[in-house]
Amino acid sequence: MDKCLEEVCEDRIEVITLGNFDIKIRGDSIIDKLGRSYKILGLFKYFISFKGKKLLAETIIDHALEYNSSSNPKNVLRTQIFRLRKILEEIRKEVKCDNTLFNIEFSNGYYVFNTCERCKMDYEIFEEKIFHANKLLSIDKLEAIQKYKEAVYMYKGEYMGEGSYGDWIIPIRNRYNRIYLQTIIKLIEHLKSEEDYSTIIEVCEIGISVQPFEEVLHIYYMEALLKIGQIKQAMSHYEYTTYKLYKDFGIKPSMAMKDIYRKIQIENEEKVVTDLFFIEKRLKDTDFKGAMYCDLEYFKFLYNLEKRKSDRNNTDTFIALITLDCIMDNKSEVELRQAKNVLKNILSKRLRKGDVFTFWNENQSIVMFSNLKETCLHKIEFRIERAFEEEVLCAQWNLRFRFNKILSNF
Numbered sequence: 001m002d003k004c005l006e007e008v009c010e011d012r013i014e015v016i017t018l019g020n021f022d023i024k025i026r027g028d029s030i031i032d033k034l035g036r037s038y039k040i041l042g043l044f045k046y047f048i049s050f051k052g053k054k055l056l057a058e059t060i061i062d063h064a065l066e067y068n069s070s071s072n073p074k075n076v077l078r079t080q081i082f083r084l085r086k087i088l089e090e091i092r093k094e095v096k097c098d099n100t101l102f103n104i105e106f107s108n109g110y111y112v113f114n115t116c117e118r119c120k121m122d123y124e125i126f127e128e129k130i131f132h133a134n135k136l137l138s139i140d141k142l143e144a145i146q147k148y149k150e151a152v153y154m155y156k157g158e159y160m161g162e163g164s165y166g167d168w169i170i171p172i173r174n175r176y177n178r179i180y181l182q183t184i185i186k187l188i189e190h191l192k193s194e195e196d197y198s199t200i201i202e203v204c205e206i207g208i209s210v211q212p213f214e215e216v217l218h219i220y221y222m223e224a225l226l227k228i229g230q231i232k233q234a235m236s237h238y239e240y241t242t243y244k245l246y247k248d249f250g251i252k253p254s255m256a257m258k259d260i261y262r263k264i265q266i267e268n269e270e271k272v273v274t275d276l277f278f279i280e281k282r283l284k285d286t287d288f289k290g291a292m293y294c295d296l297e298y299f300k301f302l303y304n305l306e307k308r309k310s311d312r313n314n315t316d317t318f319i320a321l322i323t324l325d326c327i328m329d330n331k332s333e334v335e336l337r338q339a340k341n342v343l344k345n346i347l348s349k350r351l352r353k354g355d356v357f358t359f360w361n362e363n364q365s366i367v368m369f370s371n372l373k374e375t376c377l378h379k380i381e382f383r384i385e386r387a388f389e390e391e392v393l394c395a396q397w398n399l400r401f402r403f404n405k406i407l408s409n410f
Contacts, residue, residue, distance in 0.1 A: 013101065013119040018126060018176060019156025021045060021164065025101075030091055039065075040087065043080050045160055047104060047113035049172055051121060054110035063168035081111070123176065126154050130183055141190065148187040152203060155180045157210055181214065188220050200224040213245065219260050226267050234264050239295075258297060265301050291351035291367070293344065299358040299366065306370055307406055316405060317370045318377060322347075322384070323400040324363040336362060339397050346387045351380075368406075377403050 014024040023030050031041075046064040047055075061073045065080075081104060088102045101119065105112045115121075133147035159173040184207050191200045204221035211217065218241050225234040238261055245251040253261070294302070306317045324339050343365060347357050357367040369380070381401045388399055 013116070015048060015115075015119065015121045016156075017045075017048065017121060017123050017160055018154060019158075020161035040080060040084055042164070042166070043084055045164060046166075046168065047084075047111075048121060049160075049169070051113055051115065054112055056110060060111065063166060122154060123159070126151050126176075127179070129154070130179065137190075142194075145187065145190050145194070148183055148190070149199075149203070152180070152184050152187055153206065155210060177211075181211070181216075185216065185220075195227075197224040197227040201228075213249070215245075215254060215257060219256055222260050222264065226263060231264060231267055234267075238264060242295075253297065261297050262301075290349045290353065291347055291355035291357055292353070293348055294356060294358055296358050296360065299356060299368070302356055303368060303406070306368060316372060316374065317368065318372055318374070319404050319406055320367040320369065320377075320380075321360070321402045322365045322367065323402075325398040325400055327396045327398065339363075339392060342391045343388060343399075346384060346391065350383055350387055374405070 014022075016022040016024070021031070043060075043064050046060065057074055057077055061077055065073055065077060085104055088104075092101050101116050103114050105114070129147050129151035133144045133151065136144035136147060155176070159176045160169060184203065188200050188203060191197075191203070200220060201224045204217050204224065207214070207217045208221065218237065222234040222237055225231075225237065238257070242253050242257060245253075303319070322343065324336070324343060326336070326339075340359070340362065344359075347355075347365065347367060351357070351367065352369075354371070355367060355369050357365055359365050369377075384401075385399055388397075
């Protein structure tokens, strides 16, 4: 091998595709040297993606030049390949190497893209590490885990990252996303068998930064937090994640997410009984004097807790369903949201500190009254209705109340 090329390869020619596309020689990016032509860069990305494959001109035109409207697309392709070769030749000269770093050959009607023998794409290294890890599992599990980690840490984002478009790239992206997810799950499962929960947390944090909406990674992450006793952090992460999923995509917690929520509750059940999952501490830290508002899942937990307590202590606990009714048929979402906020504010301020409420849906709230006499229910209904009428300065909204006594079935 040419001495100069050997020196370049010793310093590594890094072709980065698993994330934002880049090429580094001796640690320096050469992307800017490819020019600012989107079409030339897109063609280069296409050739890199199909390294070593025989490509017909028609195939390249359909994929890499799919939005070209020229009457002679083959001529456009030849022109762009000529320009790309020229740029690659200038790069070769700039790094002072006598041998070709990137080569586009045309033979027997096919284009073939190749690189110098010691220049590998990161996607090749990524797959090689996974292949070796799979082979090592039955021989040296710890070494296999290390190889899986190296592969997972290589994946910085979707294939070719931002600024890469075209239908041809979608199957490749999906493939590497699938391989990445399979590998990170396999790695986490093996780390679980080694009870290495600190590393699981580290791996999950990296994975979540790459695929923030991959639910399984959040579940593994919270499970690992529970294993090392970080219950508060697990609950905080659950609340943040479910909030983001609902806010950004309108996705409510899945059964798997609800299951991990219950695990968090079970892990801290004794603490919940004494301080309601550190909420009592929050109430003391603030000057909050009314009822406690919580999400629906936490309300379900408190509801079942009250069923147990009412049976054991022979106390009366009631649940109320309060429905926002609009007289007008053409109510807007904004008006409904305003009325809901008014009701939420009233329930927070006008009920007792020991009462708990949440929203079942956009126009129905459920409230739990513990240690309450049935004769007081009418007074509560009257107080809420009067406060609501005072704050909602129109007659189009009404409140409907239904009360039930919570009976233990344990």
